[in-house]
Amino acid sequence: MQFKAEIDAYAGFRVVRLAGRxxxxxxxxxxxxxxxxxxxxxLDLTDLVSADPAGLQTLLLIQERGARLESASPYVALQLxxxxx
Numbered sequence: 001m002q003f004k005a006e007i008d009a010y011a012g013f014r015v016v017r018l019a020g021r022x023x024x025x026x027x028x029x030x031x032x033x034x035x036x037x038x039x040x041x042x043l044d045l046t047d048l049v050s051a052d053p054a055g056l057q058t059l060l061l062i063q064e065r066g067a068r069l070e071s072a073s074p075y076v077a078l079q080l081x082x083x084x085x
Contacts, residue, residue, distance in 0.1 A: 005030055013040045019047035022055030034062045045072040056083035
């Protein structure tokens with residue numbers, strides 16, 4: 001699986017579920033998907049395997065805009081921490 005993003009609506013919030021490998025070529029589409037979702041927004045990273053530098057920066061930008069990043073694997077959490085520095 002390359003990359004997949006799905007959005008689910010629940011009472012009071014939206015969840016974007018990410019799966020696969022987030023790469024530069026997916027960053028713009030993910031940003032648009034998240035911009036179109038009303039707040040509050042959560043990104044479920046359970047099935048995200050990895051992200052390249054552009055993907056990581058996109059996730060951090062979405063987080064800066066108020067979304068919560070949830071359930072990252074230890075590897076993805078380490079990638080995000082490195083991208084924050």
